[in-house]
Amino acid sequence: MFYHTTYPSPLGNMTLLADDESLLAAYFEGQTYFEDKFSGLNSRAEENAVLSQSILWLEAYFAGKNPDLALLSLSGQGTDFQKRIWNQLLTIPAGETTSYGQLAKICQCKSAQAVGAAIGKNPLLIFVPCHRVLSSTGELTGYSAGLERKSWLLEHEKKM
The missing domain is CATH 3.30.160.70 (Methylated DNA-protein cysteine methyltransferase domain)
Known part of the structure; x- marks a missing residue:
């Protein structure tokens, strides 16, 4: 059910x-x-x-x-690769960020774009903090719920 x-x-x-x-x-x-x-x-x-x-x-x-x-018990449905990326997102502390490229290196993936695609399919927004991932230049990119929400969440977490 x-x-x-x-x-x-x-x-x-x-x-x-x-x-x-x-x-x-x-x-x-x-x-x-x-x-x-x-x-x-x-x-x-x-x-x-x-x-x-x-x-x-x-x-x-x-x-x-x-x-x-x-x-909480979280169980987002995805491929093994997506789940590996999502699990890595859980290690990014509130108020901190990383880049798609850094995640690709940590996850031993040759493509930051593949990491971005996996992040874009994250079914557990906020709980699995994909909003903490930025471009290699520190710009806000690629948030399926909108960049204004991503910006708000990052600013909110700076106060935690």
Whole structure:
């Protein structure tokens, strides 16, 4: 069984999707790739324990705290390569950034573009912090929920 709810974040409504064990997706309404991907999924519009915990985490995050992700079970669906990149994103501390090229080196991938493509398919925005990845020159690039949101999240995290 799948469950979904809408979370009214300061950056717009987010859809959260979970099963009985894990958070599967967190995306902004109208976000590239995700709304269509999950629209046909049979899910109940109600909170379960996973969604309740995820909402508490988001509330703490948007309140300027740095909540512990270890309290949540995350299970974004993707290829082995995508999951390897997403797991590396979890190592970037709040308030810090890295580049696509640096991630490619760490993950032993020859292509920063391939890393960027994997990051673009991250189904767990904010929880898996793909917004902390910048171009090699430090510019904001490639955020499926929009660069204005990416900028806001980075500024927000500087205060944590």
